Amino acid sequence: MNPRLLHDLLLARYGPQAWWPAEDAFEVMAGAVLVQNTAWDNAARAVAALRAGEHLTPDRLVALSLGQLQRLIRPSGTYRVKARRLKNLALALVGIGGIAGLEGMSTTTARRFLLAVDGVGAETADAILVYALHRPAFVVDAYARRLWRRLTGSEAADGLLREGAENTLRTSAALGELHALIVAHGKQHCGRQPRCAGCVLRGDCVRGQVSADSRYSDR
């Protein structure tokens, strides 16, 4: 399965996703926590509330009481958990001198730093790396695993999927677009019919856009 081919086919079908419009890096980071297991519209309400109160910096967020923070982000769901996680992240950033401290790190160092925050797992860390810091990182999520499974018929460790994509595409723009496209494809398309998720590569759902012989090409 070639990530570049997948990127090109999905892009041709769904178009540019213009994902994660945010005013600054910390807004992306907060959004990445708030969207965990949550529909984006609900996370966006919480982000808007934080923005409206001008709380979207590490220092301002740390200054909020837990109760105030919980009240502001309530529409995003699991708000007691997320309030704690946002504070953990903001506090960790304050500890390294703010966003600049994170931007000064190499991508692998930044990734370790983010993963050390209680409440930031691999998916959230990679989303922050690619969408907030514009690093070449690929977000492996449930859609990507399912697509891989259906295209190849086998399982693969998250790390292998991630490195495969990162080693092939190499730019944050392409890797961020690929993840967004996979999500767009995964949610809008054939949610739980096992035979359908691979249609973009098989060419059988695409109405003449994709030739049927452009399917497998192992990396």
Added chain:
DNA sequence: CACCAGGGTGGTT
């Protein structure tokens, strides 16, 4: 009414 959404953690087997 059930089920899901741009997950992660902590506990149990």
Added chain:
DNA sequence: AACCACCATGGT
């Protein structure tokens, strides 16, 4: 290492 309950709101 593989499961599992839990978190909790808003939309369909």
